[in-house]
Amino acid sequence: MRQITYAEALNEALHEEMERDEKVFILGEDVGRFWQGAFKVTKGLAEVFGNERVRDTPISESAIIGVAIGAAITGMRPVAEIMFGDLTTLAMDQIVNQAAKLRYMFGGQTKVPMVVRTPFGAGVSIAAHLSQSFEAWFMHVPGLKVVVPSTPYEAKGLLKTAIRDDNPIMFLEHKLLYPIKKEVPKEEYLIPFGKADIKREGKDVTIISTLFMVHKALAASEILANDGIDVEVVDPRTLLPLDKNALINSVKKTGRVVIVSEDCKTAGVGAEIAALIAEEALDYLDAPIIRVSEPDTPIPFSPILEQFVIPDERRISNAVKKVVH
Amino acid sequence: MLDKSRLLNIYRKMLEIRYFEEKVFELFGRNLIPGTIHLYTGQEAVAVGVCLALHPQDYITSTHRGHGHAIAKGARLDRIMAEILGKKTGYCKGKGGSMHIADFDVGMLGATAVVGSALPIASGAGLSIKLRGTSQVVACFFGDGASNQGTFHEGINMAAIWNLPVLFVCENNFYAMGTRQSSVMLIENIAERAVAYGIPGITVDGNDVLAVYEAALKAAKRAREGKGPTLLECRTYRQRGHSRFDAATYRPKEEVEAWLKKDPLKRFQAKIIDMGIIKMDEVYQIEQDVIKILEDAVIFAMESPFPEPAEALKDIYA
Numbered sequence: 001m002r003q004i005t006y007a008e009a010l011n012e013a014l015h016e017e018m019e020r021d022e023k024v025f026i027l028g029e030d031v032g033r034f035w036q037g038a039f040k041v042t043k044g045l046a047e048v049f050g051n052e053r054v055r056d057t058p059i060s061e062s063a064i065i066g067v068a069i070g071a072a073i074t075g076m077r078p079v080a081e082i083m084f085g086d087l088t089t090l091a092m093d094q095i096v097n098q099a100a101k102l103r104y105m106f107g108g109q110t111k112v113p114m115v116v117r118t119p120f121g122a123g124v125s126i127a128a129h130l131s132q133s134f135e136a137w138f139m140h141v142p143g144l145k146v147v148v149p150s151t152p153y154e155a156k157g158l159l160k161t162a163i164r165d166d167n168p169i170m171f172l173e174h175k176l177l178y179p180i181k182k183e184v185p186k187e188e189y190l191i192p193f194g195k196a197d198i199k200r201e202g203k204d205v206t207i208i209s210t211l212f213m214v215h216k217a218l219a220a221s222e223i224l225a226n227d228g229i230d231v232e233v234v235d236p237r238t239l240l241p242l243d244k245n246a247l248i249n250s251v252k253k254t255g256r257v258v259i260v261s262e263d264c265k266t267a268g269v270g271a272e273i274a275a276l277i278a279e280e281a282l283d284y285l286d287a288p289i290i291r292v293s294e295p296d297t298p299i300p301f302s303p304i305l306e307q308f309v310i311p312d313e314r315r316i317s318n319a320v321k322k323v324v325h
Numbered sequence: 326m327l328d329k330s331r332l333l334n335i336y337r338k339m340l341e342i343r344y345f346e347e348k349v350f351e352l353f354g355r356n357l358i359p360g361t362i363h364l365y366t367g368q369e370a371v372a373v374g375v376c377l378a379l380h381p382q383d384y385i386t387s388t389h390r391g392h393g394h395a396i397a398k399g400a401r402l403d404r405i406m407a408e409i410l411g412k413k414t415g416y417c418k419g420k421g422g423s424m425h426i427a428d429f430d431v432g433m434l435g436a437t438a439v440v441g442s443a444l445p446i447a448s449g450a451g452l453s454i455k456l457r458g459t460s461q462v463v464a465c466f467f468g469d470g471a472s473n474q475g476t477f478h479e480g481i482n483m484a485a486i487w488n489l490p491v492l493f494v495c496e497n498n499f500y501a502m503g504t505r506q507s508s509v510m511l512i513e514n515i516a517e518r519a520v521a522y523g524i525p526g527i528t529v530d531g532n533d534v535l536a537v538y539e540a541a542l543k544a545a546k547r548a549r550e551g552k553g554p555t556l557l558e559c560r561t562y563r564q565r566g567h568s569r570f571d572a573a574t575y576r577p578k579e580e581v582e583a584w585l586k587k588d589p590l591k592r593f594q595a596k597i598i599d600m601g602i603i604k605m606d607e608v609y610q611i612e613q614d615v616i617k618i619l620e621d622a623v624i625f626a627m628e629s630p631f632p633e634p635a636e637a638l639k640d641i642y643a
Contacts, residue, residue, distance in 0.1 A: 060482065
């Protein structure tokens with residue numbers, strides 16, 4: 001099968017959906033023909049679909065999201081790009097109070113079919129304002145859906161589903177994933193929300209991880225295999241809705257679970273998943289749940305500091321050994 | 326000049342809003358309305374003047390002080406009242422209340438309570454109109470307080486650069502809750518801010534319904550011609566407090582009295598009587614009609630059931 005990058009996979013999804021449905025359009029800072037997206041995800045789209053449907057905006061995150069909402073409730077299907085995940089904070093009212101709540105507040109009179117694409121993640125030394133991951137914040141907002149694609153295959157299939165969904169979608173990417181090249185079918189496919197994927201089958205311990213951490217979990221699993229530990233890696237693919245059954249089934253099988261996420265530990269993604277497992281599958285656990293995450297710090301600049309806070313294969317392996325022994 | 330039937334319709338709409346709000350105040354005083362209320366009393370000429378300049382398929386966005394906007398755009402009194410009382414038959418099935426009236430069937434895209442939040446949303450509806458190629462326009466109502474939010478700048482600028490068909494209608498009632506306009510901005514006319522976006526900024530007497538109508542009509546025409554947005558400042562005054570039982574003692578007595586003399590409803594009534602368009606017995610007849618439909622609306626709302634508690638779990642996702 002052919003291989004394309006994560007950024008190319010996203011680009012294909014946008015291209016195909018814009019071709020399929022003229023209501024789909026893109027807006028964001030530098031998404032147009034001159035810059036083509038900070039991570040080149042919108043490359044070539046303005047040339048094909050024109051400046052009207054691939055809109056460069058001013059640096060106005062709140063209005064980018066607000067404009068997307070206004071367009072969505074009047075019949076369009078916008079895809080808004082926020083250049084860095086951290087900058088969604090500038091649009092938090094529009095995301096949390098408007099996009100997520102309008103349908104509910106207005107008694108179901110409207111729907112808000114829009115996608116907010118933005119990259120999270122540390123690892124490229126761009127410091128505390130452009131590196132944080134706070135997927136968990138959006139998991140806490142009823143009305144939103146939270147999508148976390150870990151591979152080019154997922155990036156394309158989930159983005160196409162997101163664009164066709166009638167709800168506001170936080171489509172969270174990861175900076176280090178954009179250049180990753182993997183197999184993606186040429187034929188059209190969609191990936192449903194709320195369906196986890198088992199990235200590696202195993203019987204001794206379950207690692208639940210998302211986004212770039214899936215790749216670190218897989219690398220750690222290979223090292224652990226040499227020690228005779230058979231790891232299962234489960235990728236929820238969407239955090240809201242969350243495929244509880246898949247997570248619990250894996251825990252039932254292995255009896256041990258490590259949750260790896262690239263966010264601060266306190267009240268993070270791992271906290272929610274751990275609570276869920278404790279509530280619904282405690283009797284199947286043979287060891288305490290361990291969370292591997294970032295410490296509760298902002299992301300530092302200097303590579304030696306940054307690498308210290310990001311979960312790596314060694315920390316994941318140590319956590320797995322701890323629950324196994 | 327507008328014909329007689331349209332002038333009478335203006336009078337009727339303003340009266341509907343006035344009587345509706347007085348009824349809301351009465352019901353609130355009788356403890357029949359949960360939460361809070363923000364009455365539109367005294368500002369009727371703005372909503373009615375602007376909405377008169379719109380077509381049925383045009384959109385409006387509204388605020389926490391939004392009953393008047395909804396009525397002016399054609400929403401039903403009975404379903405608004407039912408919503409304010411938290412009833413199942415309300416526009417939002419009891420999930421929105423006084424601050425979130427919406428009626429998408431008449432182009433009323435809903436009221437939001439985060440001050441200034443609707444400006445970018447209105448620009449988005451304007452972008453949608455442009456991309457879909459229809460001839461609609463959007464009127465975005467907000468107050469003097471909202472004009473100090475970042476969304477005012479971001480939302481208007483985006484509409485300006487893309488020539489979007491939006492009327493940004495600033496209802497300057499001079500107080501953001503209890504904070505005087507003069508203590509939070511150094512300019513007198515908020516419309517002056519339009520210069521920063523390269524769009525027309527117009528200040529009108531917001532208690533003169535025909536002045537509001539004429540300015541809005543001009544702005545709507547410009548918007549429909551693809552020439553972009555207008556910032557329309559309507560200077561008006563709320564005759565009651567900010568919310569609930571606020572007695573608005575932070576406002577000088579002389580100021581309140583001066584504005585009461587400029588009551589938009591009385592002024593318009595006097596005008597159409599002077600012009601010989603309407604006679605007192607017709608005024609009386611309209612009043613009786615409005616009292617009747619309002620009575621019916623209150624009966625509808627009071628007799629409607631409350632929603633089932635589990636309704637709280639619905640409409641989260643489409």
